[in-house]
Amino acid sequence: MSGSNAAHDRLAVGEREDVPSRAENLEAGKRLAEIVRTTLGPNGLDKMLITDDGTVAITNDGASILERMTLSHPAATLVLEVAQGQDTTVGDGTTTAVVLAGGLLDEAESLLERGVSPAKITEGYHLAVSRAVETLSELTVSVDLENDERLRDIASTTVTGKWDESGTAFVADRAVKAVRAIERDGRVGFERLTRKTIPGGSFYDSAVIDGLVIDMGTSSTDVVSPEGALPNRYRDATVALIDEALSIDTPQGVGRVDLESYEEYERLREYERDVYEEYVDTVVGVGADVVFCQQAIDDPVRYRLAEEGVLAVERTQRDELHRLARATGGKPVPVGSLTRATTGTAASVERRSLGPTDVTVVSGLEELGQVSAVFRGGTQHVADETKRVLDTCFYALKLAVEDEAVVPGAGAIEVALARELRSFAAGRDGTEQLAVEAFADVLETVPRTLAETSGIRPTDALLELRTAHHDGNHTAGLDLETGSVVDAADQGVLEPLYVKRQALACAGEAASMIVRIDDAVPMATQVEDAGHDHDHDHGPGGLVRSTEGYPWAVGHSMGH
Template identity: 85%
Template sequence: MSGSNAVHDRLEVGDTDDVPSRARNFEAGKRLAETVRTTLGPKGLDKMLITDDGKVAITNDGASILERMKLSHPVATLVLEVAEGQDTTVGDGTTSAVLLAGELLGEAEALLEKGVPPAKITEGYHLAVSQAVESLPELTVPVDLADDERLREIARTVVTGKWDESGTDFLADRAVEAVRAIERDDCVAFERLTRKTIPGGSFYDSAVIEGLVIDMGESPTDVVSPDATLPNRYRDATVALVDEELSIDTARGVGSVDLETVEELEALREYERDAYEAYADTIAGVGADVVFCQQSIDDPVRYLLAERGILPIERTQRDELHRLARATGGKPVPVESLTRATTGTAATVERRSVGPTDVTVVSGLEELEQVSVVFRGGTQHVADETKRMLDTCFYALKLAIEDEAVVPGGGAAEVALAREIRSMAAGRSGSEQLAVEAFADALETIPRTLAESSGFGPTDALLALRNAHHDGDHTAGLDLETGSVVDAAEAGVLEPLYVKRQVIASAGEAASMIVRIDDNVPMAPRGEESGHDHDHDHGPDGLIRSTEGYPWAVGHSMGH
């Protein structure tokens, strides 16, 4: 899936040899940032993503947009890696990170035109990042994270603007419900959370279900019992987990068996009957009520298990088999290794329908509790968007609970940090001072963009924020409904500190790395490089690993 052809064309490596490489690099990074700029914030606009074969997806999630774009310029790819790292690490702040990186490149370009050396620019950016990271904890807002309403406020900050007020409240409630269910001792264990998207119905049908939900259509798990009289619910069920198929072994390459007499046919049938009986007897012998098999189950085994009152479920995906092991305390083993010690226990195993989809819900022991969130929507795209938004909520709530640190949103943190960074810059005397001040200016692109995307004048909004912070109101942020300055903490506009810290660090790292590049050098394909006799310590793909220079200067050594 890709963005528009126009965006693709702008981000390709051009054939304009008269344009310096550094200028083209900066332009690629800035244009990528411009692509996602209008999606920032609760009032951000959507992008229509169109594939080459005409398929369409609509989203305003920066990570989703960027990962689907066709990018051929190497610097655009580097900035994309910032987005991927931000999304993987903290699950939020992707658009902010790319936008800030693009703004930093624009500031660096202006500094270079003034004659500031690249080394001084990266030094100034490094100083500014260090100051921001040091100052962030001072901006944290004390919150009682045992209060579910506070958590709902954090979730609403993520969701607001994507749905109406009732939809926002509904998703915030589901996010808090799910996170509370997997929280233990102020630690949120995502490994106990399973997420399923099932189209059909309304997104208001999305639900948190205690237990592991196995989608029969997606797995592709199939309830294979031919006996319709088997119950739909088993209580205090013993669960067997088999990680092989329950079928007759055949020699590889043998397509048929030639039988010349009736006795040979009867002997073959008896062999198969004995093998199937052995499978069923082994499973019944361990006291199993339900058996989950990772591969297929032959029809005769299905009948034999059903006769013994055992529910067989085949073709369970390997990751689901491992989740079942966590949920029930069982162990996936070959059938010949199945014993009572390898079985697990489930409070209930229930077959039910969720919209048009059949699922099996397994509820395990309390100490091994598994929780599932089923995301619904009228179409697969709506269900996927609901899942994406709730995933972002889960990350935000996890970080808030485990770090016990949140900062005011609405641009409050960025303006406060810009003020601190400018104060630090005043004490510098070298040309790096200009880069430190430029970093502060770039930070304020976040509140400017929030105001602009909400339909308010960015200059007036930023000036009002600066005045409020100058008067000592360090939690002053923008009310994006009215355009006025409010106390963001009191308004419940809160964001995890770790997300802000990662945004600033990632954007500073990417911009500094790009600033240090003065030329793009084509490389020979692997295997065609000429030999050399110097003793650099090379990492993967021949990149020099260095312990010198700045931490973001991957492959850069001050000695080369």
């Protein structure tokens, strides 16, 4: 699936028996990039995505489109995998990486027609990436990352084009609040951040909540204390975390128990009462106000705990049990090992409703800093898209805070790098200089696309940017509202250095992989050879080694 069913058909190989040529590989990669390119820019319109099963999604996020694509063309799949690597590594810059890769493939096609060899093209691309990455570190701008306003600038730059001005400001504010809450000594620990999507409300109902939010509606987790018997909120609560069931084990495969007398029945009942009382006495004995149990809690236990004023929560998911341990300082243990030393402390444990969903919010120790980001929306899809964009903000802020390095956005950094690469290419003697120059041209695709999608004449905008950079202003970028050239750093249009560096590397790698492919060789699973015994290992020349899915590589065995 892609931006349209027709686009998907163009990228599909289908049932062809032949394999794609180099020209077809280049074309597939270019078309994939063009589909994603249409999402780049602050005023990009939403796209309707229709999957093979008929599911409809609305998005203007390039990463969202890539995630939902189902491709059968091997070259397009390679570009997609590299882009997904960008998303996994840094959480942002996926659209830029794919657009740059598509531009590099387009330039490679022209260079091949001019007689430049694939080896020289890939060499030039490698030189360009190395030079660009080296130059990037020299083009960083100094900002005070202790200033929340600067962090909001970075977050706003990341989500520009996803919402209007007020929506962008709202998202940036929530992202900064969450990252500040989980930052410790310049490091951002995502293990202290829980993210939940809850439909049935406005996008503006999204919130960052101090503490751990446990969604009682989408998991088996359930408050099992009798309705109305206990308060909805506990303050300064002692929390017990039990990593087993508060129930009586039954023999496996036994359908019934035969009792020969009433006395035996009474002894069985007495045994059950003793076990249940032991459970309750243990929990109450450590001073617990709330108990979270990883498995089931039998009815007699839950009612006795309620009588003692203890809130009982059963079937808490294991990952949430460990988050509770981080939030409260407690330790998940079997009930027999429960002591005061293994209990945790929560500032409050509160049952509340968020839209149609019941949740339990555990606000733990302030020094542990567990927070939850709750993403809201009228539908599950809207809530999911909100989560996706805020996740991008979280990653961008993490990189900016930890690396303490940002570069100007609004096309400024791409024009500065293009200028440097053209100067670098002029000092080369071989035909690889043509590939370096082509890389510089492709970098300017970013400001050109920004101008196009904002209703600005791209040629005029690019000429003005080049003039500003020629005059020594390497932070000159486009004001996408007015179309004028401004100082991007002064305007707060900032991006993490690492995102740009990774996008350049991913784009160069994807393009080089496809340019190097001369042909694809279908892999044989066995060799048809009359009279040969196939039940033992092949000798020299047999196809016995996996190539891990790369179509241009042929596995072979080594002769002795």
